[in-house]
Amino acid sequence: MTEQAGPKELVSHVVGAERAGFDFSVVSDHAFPWLDSQGTRSVRVERPGAAAQATSRIPLMTYVTCPTFRYHPAVVAQKAATMQLLSEGRFRLGLGSGENLNEHIVGAGRPAAHVRLEMLEEAVDIIRRLFAGGYVSHHGAHFDVENARLWDLPDEPPAIGIAVSGPRSCGLAGRHGDLVIATEPKAELLRTFDAHGGAGKPRVGQLPVCYDPDRGAAAARAHDRFRSALGGWRVNAELPGPAGFNRAAQRTRPEDVAEAVPCGDDVDAFVLDWAASDLLPALRTL
Incomplete structure (x- = not known):
C-alpha cells in the first residue's frame, strides 16, 4: 500500500516479504492517496526499480499503471522493459483504464468508461509492438507514436495484466491480456474473462486485511x-x-x-x- 508508506519503507517491506517467504508482490501506481490520513505518495517508477535491486527472487508487478493519461504508452513500454531487465525477468506490467483520483492531475478531462477502455486497448497494442522490437509508428484514434524504438529489450517481455471491473474490461483482458487482475471478489468477472479468451491464463485477486x-x-x-x-x-x-x-x-x-x-x-x-x-x-x- 504505497498510500501508507514512504519510498524507503516500501523497499524495506518488499525485502522483508522476500525474506519471510512471500511469493508475490505488487505496488500501486497512484498520484494521490484516497484519504488524507494515508498521507503519502511517491513516484511509482523508482519504487519497483529499487526493489528489483534490493531483492533477488520475489516477483514484482504494478497494480496498476494507467498508460493513457499521466503516461504515454510508449513511455510505459520503455519503463516496463527497463524494469524487466533490472529484475532479471521478475516483472509483470499491470495495466488499467485509470481512476479520476490520479489521472485528473494532467487536465486531460474524464471521458466515458467505454472511451477509456478504447484508449487502454490502443495503448496495449502500442506497448506490445514496442516490446516486439524495431521501430514503431502509430497514428490512431487516441495516440500518436513517431518512429519509436526500445533500445534495451529483455529476452522475454513483461507479461501484461489487465484490471477488470465489468464485462467490457473483462473482454479486453481476455483478448489482450496475459493475465487478469480483479480487485473485487466477484467470480462473474473471471467467468467473463474466460469466455473472451482468458481460460487458462493466470489471474490475480485481492483481499485486503489489517493485521x-x-x-x-x-x-x-x-x-x-x-x-x-x-x-x-x-x-x-x-x-x-x-x-x-x-x-x-x-x-x-x-x-x-x-x-x-x-x-x-x-x-x-x-x-x-x-x-x-x-x-x-x-x-x-x-
Missing part, C-alpha cells in the same frame, strides 16, 4: 485508512480527490469496515474469509 495483535486497533486503523474502499469500483474510479472520498465514507463505521476487511492477528480467520469470497473458485489456477 494487529489487538483486533480493536486493527479495526480502527482499517477504518481510518481504508474506509473509502467500501464504495466499490464505480465510486472509487470517479471521485477526484481525498475530500470526495472522505465525504463519501463519512457515515461508514469501524464495524462496517471490520466486516469487509479481516482485522486482527488470526491468520486462519484471514484464510477463511478469503475462502468464503466469491472469487476463490475462479482463482484456483493462480
Whole structure:
C-alpha cells in the first residue's frame, strides 16, 4: 500500500516479504492517496526499480499503471522493459483504464468508461509492438507514436495484466491480456474473462486485511485508512480527490469496515474469509 508508506519503507517491506517467504508482490501506481490520513505518495517508477535491486527472487508487478493519461504508452513500454531487465525477468506490467483520483492531475478531462477502455486497448497494442522490437509508428484514434524504438529489450517481455471491473474490461483482458487482475471478489468477472479468451491464463485477486495483535486497533486503523474502499469500483474510479472520498465514507463505521476487511492477528480467520469470497473458485489456477 504505497498510500501508507514512504519510498524507503516500501523497499524495506518488499525485502522483508522476500525474506519471510512471500511469493508475490505488487505496488500501486497512484498520484494521490484516497484519504488524507494515508498521507503519502511517491513516484511509482523508482519504487519497483529499487526493489528489483534490493531483492533477488520475489516477483514484482504494478497494480496498476494507467498508460493513457499521466503516461504515454510508449513511455510505459520503455519503463516496463527497463524494469524487466533490472529484475532479471521478475516483472509483470499491470495495466488499467485509470481512476479520476490520479489521472485528473494532467487536465486531460474524464471521458466515458467505454472511451477509456478504447484508449487502454490502443495503448496495449502500442506497448506490445514496442516490446516486439524495431521501430514503431502509430497514428490512431487516441495516440500518436513517431518512429519509436526500445533500445534495451529483455529476452522475454513483461507479461501484461489487465484490471477488470465489468464485462467490457473483462473482454479486453481476455483478448489482450496475459493475465487478469480483479480487485473485487466477484467470480462473474473471471467467468467473463474466460469466455473472451482468458481460460487458462493466470489471474490475480485481492483481499485486503489489517493485521494487529489487538483486533480493536486493527479495526480502527482499517477504518481510518481504508474506509473509502467500501464504495466499490464505480465510486472509487470517479471521485477526484481525498475530500470526495472522505465525504463519501463519512457515515461508514469501524464495524462496517471490520466486516469487509479481516482485522486482527488470526491468520486462519484471514484464510477463511478469503475462502468464503466469491472469487476463490475462479482463482484456483493462480
